[in-house]
Amino acid sequence: MKLNSIDQVLQNAAQAFEIYKRVDAKVRSKILRTIADEIDATADALVVTATQESNLQEARIKGEIGRTTGQLRSFANLLDDGQWVQATIDVGDENRKPLPKPDLRKMNFPIGPIVVFGASNFPLAFSTAGGDTASALAAGCTVIVKSHPAHPRTSILVANAIAKSIATTNMPTNVFQHIEDSSIEVGQQLVAHPLTKGVAFTGSFQGGKSLFDLAAKRKEPIPVFAEMGSINxxxxxxxxxxxxxxxxxxxxxxxxxxxxxxxxxxxxxxxxxxxxxxxxxxxxxxxxxxxxxxxxxxxxxxxxxxxxxxxxxxxxxxxxxxxxxxxxxxxxxxxxxxxxxxxxxxxxxxxxxxxxxxxxxxxxxxxxxxxxxxxxxxxxxxxxxxxxxxxxxxxxxxxxxxxxxxxxxxxxNGVPTGVEVCKAMHHGGPFPATTDARFTSVGNDAIYRFVRPISFQNAPAAILPAELKDENPLNILRCVNNQWTTEKIVITKG
Amino acid sequence: MKLNSIDQVLQNAAQAFEIYKRVDAKVRSKILRTIADEIDATADALVVTATQESNLQEARIKGEIGRTTGQLRSFANLLDDGQWVQATIDVGDENRKPLPKPDLRKMNFPIGPIVVFGASNFPLAFSTAGGDTASALAAGCTVIVKSHPAHPRTSILVANAIAKSIATTNMPTNVFQHIEDSSIEVGQQLVAHPLTKGVAFTGSFQGGKSLFDLAAKRKEPIPVFAEMGSINxxxxxxxxxxxxxxxxxxxxxxxxxxxxxxxxxxxxxxxxxxxxxxxxxxxxxxxxxxxxxxxxxxxxxxxxxxxxxxxxxxxxxxxxxxxxxxxxxxxxxxxxxxxxxxxxxxxxxxxxxxxxxxxxxxxxxxxxxxxxxxxxxxxxxxxxxxxxxxxxxxxxxxxxxxxxxxxxxxxxNGVPTGVEVCKAMHHGGPFPATTDARFTSVGNDAIYRFVRPISFQNAPAAILPAELKDENPLNILRCVNNQWTTEKIVITKG
Structure with a gap:
């Protein structure tokens, strides 16, 4: 794959992001559930292909399929619940002295196209539709997966399931793109491209650290979430x-x-x-x-x-x-x-x-x-x-x-192997275990890797996302004037 | 200041951290309130000194003193409330099939010694006891402030107020250290030292970016929160x-x-x-x-x-x-x-x-x-x-x-100048405005720059911090089994 086609991939991802970032959380939730259903429907073929490609046993692959679909559905539940955006509102006060108090409303927004590197040791749960892809899609980011050369056919089967799900929900094709290329150079070009806004990687220290260094040296540095290993x-x-x-x-x-x-x-x-x-x-x-x-x-x-x-x-x-x-x-x-x-x-x-x-x-x-x-x-x-x-x-x-x-x-009194997928899990440790100990790659909090907060000040009601509107139409838990509540905001004009 | 004394400063900070990270949030809250009180008590001298050193008007300096003490008290309130640690609990289930479900409990913990660079344009609110210091101390980190050469005497007055407050609360002296040195080299040595775990900076693009690059090249890269400017x-x-x-x-x-x-x-x-x-x-x-x-x-x-x-x-x-x-x-x-x-x-x-x-x-x-x-x-x-x-x-x-x-x-319909200090404020934009758009340097959420989550799995009750205990002794809002609640956890043994 040449540089001009990598450029095209990122242009595609950025264009799709302009649409995808705007859709209701419900649509994103539906995509994730549809992907899970499609993977379930492809399970038999996946077991055959993934066991052949990875030398992993059938029971393990079946377990991984369950984990993969479980993660996708868990992020869908998170989106349906809505609290994850951490909507925070400080209501303004025009009569405050000496200066009026502005109305400020903040929540998390997706950061843009994310490059995901499939992991060799989890051909499903940490690969094409694994936790990185699921959390990035949940956040509202578009995703480019570079498939792992150790399980290319498994990756294609999953990529097809994702593509089908995106089509079913009438989202742009390029919300998800799949790159079948085993070269290190293509990975580097993906990370270096100015339109890439974040990277998720699971693999060796050498691999993860080199991507981290590359991202830090960009004109605009971007976050790299590399999980690189540990002796536990x-x-x-x-x-x-x-x-x-x-x-x-x-x-x-x-x-x-x-x-x-x-x-x-x-x-x-x-x-x-x-x-x-x-x-x-x-x-x-x-x-x-x-x-x-x-x-x-x-x-x-x-x-x-x-x-x-x-x-x-x-x-x-x-x-x-x-x-x-x-x-x-x-x-x-x-x-x-x-x-x-x-x-x-x-x-x-x-x-x-x-x-x-x-x-x-x-x-x-x-x-x-x-x-x-x-x-x-x-x-x-x-x-x-x-x-x-x-x-x-x-x-x-x-x-x-x-x-x-x-x-x-x-x-x-427990062994380290076996990583429970839940909100209280933290799968991310101090360097060199990962490049960013503040974020987890397992569990629903993995979504926070791919968002940033933005505040609206004195925004007209029509501009505000549903999560920040007075009426709280999604009935989500929000922090209003420093109190967490699901109540709507009633503003009495003085 | 020579390298061996910088080394001593960091050794001091790391030793004090071992004690300070363990103290109750109430003690940290008391320190912050005491600092605010001490600054109030020093206000007259601060106005004289800061107006002389900065050419800023008396009204502005008085306003900044109010903002500085307001920030300190706001973080104290945050600690008293306790929800900020984002305590997240997924209760275990020994009877789950095929495998028992482990008990997982996660919250935010301080990351270690933080180096804060005072800003020239806010001799109080973004300097010695400004938002960076207040949020780092609130998080449970120890702090090393490199004073800004444009207002050295103001910085010393504030540093003395902090030192007095730390002594009053019987905390180790080195919870806070103040370095009066205007050289760039000392700043670089502070950032490069292996015991430094995070950096906060407000200033020029050249200054912030060079610290960011230095931190990324360390053997163990650390986060740098540099706010570097903007044309708004x-x-x-x-x-x-x-x-x-x-x-x-x-x-x-x-x-x-x-x-x-x-x-x-x-x-x-x-x-x-x-x-x-x-x-x-x-x-x-x-x-x-x-x-x-x-x-x-x-x-x-x-x-x-x-x-x-x-x-x-x-x-x-x-x-x-x-x-x-x-x-x-x-x-x-x-x-x-x-x-x-x-x-x-x-x-x-x-x-x-x-x-x-x-x-x-x-x-x-x-x-x-x-x-x-x-x-x-x-x-x-x-x-x-x-x-x-x-x-x-x-x-x-x-x-x-x-x-x-x-x-x-x-x-x-508002000008950008005037940054309201509140939870819904986000003061941090995409590069090159800051080095990390995910975090704010103004408002209570600034505390999240200096923490990382750690999970406890199947921990004995005595080991768990109060925030994660079944009884919820601090009566804080927690996410238990995916529901936010202040209820205690009642575990019925099967």
Whole structure:
């Protein structure tokens, strides 16, 4: 795809935005529900195609289809509810002294065409009609998806479902555009184009950071929401070793789940010396050693995993605890577990880099002070987990606090894999986990990535959007004169 | 100030943050109220010092003191109300199939030490204890203010009031630190330091953009909220020329107010050919021509104004309509008005650059189409204004829309100067007006610049902040299971 056609794509997106940004939230909600219905109708074909392209199991793909349609319908519900625009009104007062008080009314508006990069590890839920596309369309933005080269046919099936839905609702075709091109250059051109107003990306640190840098250097810098990976530290306190006998198997299952190909994979297990800890680690190791290597998403991921794993296992002080023989070096990712001392871990930043796949590193700490030092050496993370009794957790406030400061989601007695899609979810942690810890890519609050507030001052009633009108015709919750209410505004003229 | 002492400043700020981030919102609210009281108690000295240092009039400084204390108390009220943390709870369900539903609870937390750059044009309201400091302290962040070299003694008086207030409330001294240093290098070192987590700046495009670039290039990029200037286009429709006979004087007053030293100064007046337009512009010009030059904030600003004005008046097609003779070239800023055709304006981007001072450029358009083209040629703006009857405004939807897309606040039949401090205010426009159009620097929502959400998953009750506890002890409005409510959560165990 050449520059002039990229230019055409953005011109199309900008023109469609002029229409799409104006339509009622109800229309956007209908589009999202229609896309969900179309994906449901395409489910059989999607299962066949996505399992072929991604090496993921049928159950997983079915689950992802459910998650994808669930997200679309959840954003549709959000639009129907209407509160999300955060309508805020301070009613004017012409009689205020010394100066009249202006009437100010503010709400969120869409920012413009958004470029979405499909993710390899979620061919549906984080790809063509995934959370990024759903939230951007919900916000009123037009979307350009660059399909991931690892699942091009899946992407086309979904893109067709979206296109059909947009046609059904009589919206301009270019509300959504799909680019089938695997080159890095096309991605760069999309981000660099002046009409692009935002970017969503899920993938590697190298990929995400380069888009972030590119966007910051534009004449007009734009936001890039890149979710780039994490090692998701898990701290196991002595009470958990004593009381949670199934914990080694639970942790092993989380490490192995989906061939470890999750951004929330627990890549770091921090233990503290206590009775039973050696058995605990031994059980963990033997569980992982008993596992069977499975095919990874594609050969590039497998190759990257092998290199990363070897590199990490070769670091000073690292001892391998469990390995599994590779079945097919071209495609499979054999799990592994290793162990290192707190000292070695703290001194070597390489040990806190993500190895994307079924790998985890145990850091053996002598005491809680060492655990704290290990945590303090960590960069930003999507999640952090703490296993232990309530009493144990409460008595380690410094550990809780250090984890809290470095993550977007703090989990107690639970593994990091499995990201619940709901409003209270925050899937976004401090850099380098993401490029913007203030925003989530999962759950309904993901919509806030693609809007900005604009205030109207003393606007004629006819100009105001329904959300800001005195009558509150949509009956939404609004903040009026600093009070949240669904009441209409009755202005008594003095 | 050397690098090792900058390092000490940030170490201090980070240590104080560990304590300050944990204190009850009530303590933060008390600090803000105490600062406001201390500033009130220092008002007489502030008026003397600030008028001397800034050349601003006594009434203006008194007004700014009121605004500054009003902002501090407004953030205190916000903290007392508590809803601002956006507590969001999705209650777990252990019995959900196929997987238990985790309990997720999310709210906003402070991000860490914030560097605030004082603004020259608001020695109080946008400086040492101004909106940036007030909102950062309200959020729970510690603050480092680099005082503006144009009003060092005013800054020290205010810094002392803050220090006294922090001592009164038994908080660590380093919750607030004041740096008296006018060098650019110190500012750069503060922004570059790894412990700095955010930056607020009000000033020139060059200054703001260089801090933005520096922050983006850090190993860990951090947000920079720079408000950098704007020409605040004002569109005058034919009905306004016909019906609003005082409009030329109103616009002239807005151009001249405070020697034009406002970020919301109307630097661009867009007119459309109609009956009476020549008289309208002539009255505007004669009003400005009759004005008296006043001292600007400091000689650097005056010199910059003279250069900028001369450069703009020398551009092709620009005709001077009104000039005033300079009283003292070293200190005063003589007002001026010029006119240019739509064609010349559109072809020359120099004409849309800000001239900071009492200057405005009239763009004469032949018709509404030309007005639209002029607007479409503009970069992002803090504000945009439209004068005209409701009927006239409603019949020019494309103009309204084009202005809306380029600004943070859209004003009808009002001048852009005068920024109401309230929740519905949005003071932040698309680049290059600011570096982040999603956030406001005026009004209570300015607090959102300095926080990020963090989710707790299945946290023991004792770990949860009061805002997220079942009992809702602070009785705040929360979003529980997608419904906004102040009710407590009653969990029935199955």
């Amino acid at each position: 530290p898990v701290v196991v306190l002595p009470s958990a070793v004593k009381e949670n006998k199934l914990l080694p198997e639970t942790l092993a299952a989380s490490v192995l789940q989906g061939v470890g190909q999750f951004c929330t994979n627990p890549g770091l297990l921090i233990t503290v010396a206590c009775e039973g800890i050696d058995d605990f680690v031994a059980t963990l190791a033997s569980t992982i050693a008993k596992s069977t290597p499975a095919k990874m998403l594609h050969s590039g991921i497998a190759s990257h995993y092998h290199k990363g794993k070897s590199h990490l296992l070769a670091q000073a002080g690292v001892t391998t605890l469990a390995t599994v023989e590779e079945v097919d070096i071209e495609t499979t990712g054999a799990p592994a577990l290793a162990v290192v001392s707190a000292d070695h871990f703290i001194q070597n930043p390489t040990l806190s880099e993500e190895v994307f796949g079924p790998f985890s590193l145990v850091v053996k700490c002598a005491n809680a002070t060492e655990v704290l030092q290990v945590i303090q050496s960590l960069p930003g993370q999507l999640t952090a987990s703490l296993f232990g009794s309530s009493l144990d957790v409460e008595s380690h406030h410094a550990l809780v606090d250090a984890l809290h400061q470095r993550c977007g989601r703090l989990i107690f | 286009p004002v569109v005058v429709l034919p009905s306004a020329v016909k019906e609003n006979k005082l409009l030329p004087e109103t616009l002239a007053a807005s151009v001249l107010q405070g020697v034009g030293q406002f970020c919301t100064n109307p630097g661009l007046l867009i007119t459309v050919a109609c009956e009476g337009i020549d008289d309208f512009v002539a009255t505007l010009a004669s009003t400005i021509a009759k004005s008296t030059p006043a001292k600007m904030l400091h000689s650097g600003i005056a010199s910059h104004y003279h250069k900028g004005k001369s450069h703009l008046l020398a551009q092709a097609g620009v005709t001077t309509l009104a000039t005033v003779e300079e009283v003292d070239i070293e200190t005063t800023g003589a007002p001026a008005l010029a006119v240019v055709s739509a064609d010349h304006f559109i072809q020359n981007p120099t004409l849309s650059e800000e001239v900071f001072g009492p200057f405005s450029l009239v763009v004469k358009c032949a018709n509404a189409t030309e007005v639209l083209q002029v607007i479409q040629s503009l970069p992002g703006q803090l504000t945009a204004s439209l004068f005209g009857s409701s009927l006239d405004v409603e019949s020019h939807h494309a103009l309204v829309d084009a202005l809306h897309q380029r600004c943070g606040r859209l004003i009808f």
